[in-house]
Each structure stands twice: as structure tokens, then as C-alpha cells.
Amino acid sequence: MYTGKTETACCLCGNPDIETRIDLPPRAVPLLKHSEAIAWRDIVGEVSIYFCESDWETVRDLVLETGMSPLSRCNVAHASFDLREDFEALLNDIRDEPDHSDLEREMRESATKTLSNPEDPYVDERDLVEARVVTWAFDDTLVESET
Structure with missing residues (x-):
């Protein structure tokens, strides 16, 4: 049964x-x-992770002031994402492995743009934290800059 992406703890x-x-x-x-x-x-x-108010303050400080990624402490059981098998069950169809190249390119470009202009009035602390964590995730998984 397909349940879809949901907001989690x-x-x-x-x-x-x-x-x-x-x-x-x-x-x-x-x-x-x-x-x-x-x-x-x-x-x-994409994969979404959520933070409560007090943990968000800690994550914000960890990322923006200390320069450390919180991902190793984040429990994947509380992440929200869709799996290919869920779609296959819903549609009774076998799908090819998802191609992440477009999504990754968009996320990388968005993160680079955010980090290159942090003083933009439309960029808030959440955007900066997300951009840094996304950039570090690409760096930590050895993704080449051009895919």
C-alpha cells in the first residue's frame, strides 16, 4: 500500500x-x-528531515557557528521519503531505478546560490543551514561537481 511522504517527528x-x-x-x-x-x-x-524547536536551535548553531553537519545524529527512521517500491505497489508496475541527476543538480545549484549570497533578504537561517548541509552531503558522498 502506498502511503506517500508524511511529516514525521x-x-x-x-x-x-x-x-x-x-x-x-x-x-x-x-x-x-x-x-x-x-x-x-x-x-x-528528496528526503526530508524535521527538527523540534529546541533541536533546531542546536542544529542551527552547530551548522552556522561550528561548521559541523548534524546528519550522523539524525535518525533515518524519522526521515520522510518515497521509495520506488511504494509507487510500484500503487501502480502495479515495475519502474526503473530513479535518476537523481536532475534533482541533485537543482539542489546543488540552489545551495550554491544561497551560500554565495547569504545577505539576500529572501534567504533566512533555515535556507543557509539547508544549503550547508546539502553541500556537505554532496562532499561527504564524493559527488563530482558535474553530474
Whole structure:
């Protein structure tokens, strides 16, 4: 049965009262805690992780002031994403492995644009945190700059 992507609890503490969401490329899943059993190549679209108010403050400080990624502490059980098998079950059809190249290019370009102009009035702290975490995820998974 296809359930679709849903809002989940804080990926750090499990608190259901979430404040902030950031979206990641599927290849960031192996960087999350307890992700061994998930085939990230079967994820369709972005992966969303959520934070409660107090954990968001910690993550914001960790990323913007300390320059560290929170992903290794984020429990993948609280991440939200769609798997190819869910779509196959819904449509009774076998699908090819998802091609993440367009999504990854868009996410990389958006992160670069955000980080190159942090003083833009339309860029907030959440955007900066997401851009840095996305950039680090690409760096940590050894993604070449051109795919």
C-alpha cells in the first residue's frame, strides 16, 4: 500500500512537535543514523528531515557557528521519503531505478546560490543551514561537481 511522504517527528529526539524541515538529496541517506538497510538509489525525490524547536536551535548553531553537519545524529527512521517500491505497489508496475541527476543538480545549484549570497533578504537561517548541509552531503558522498 502506498502511503506517500508524511511529516514525521524530530529526527534527533523524536518529538512530534516539529518546527523546521530541511530537504536533502537521496544520497545523503547513508550519512543518517541507522540507515544501513535503506537502498538510497530507490528513493524517489528528496528526503526530508524535521527538527523540534529546541533541536533546531542546536542544529542551527552547530551548522552556522561550528561548521559541523548534524546528519550522523539524525535518525533515518524519522526521515520522510518515497521509495520506488511504494509507487510500484500503487501502480502495479515495475519502474526503473530513479535518476537523481536532475534533482541533485537543482539542489546543488540552489545551495550554491544561497551560500554565495547569504545577505539576500529572501534567504533566512533555515535556507543557509539547508544549503550547508546539502553541500556537505554532496562532499561527504564524493559527488563530482558535474553530474
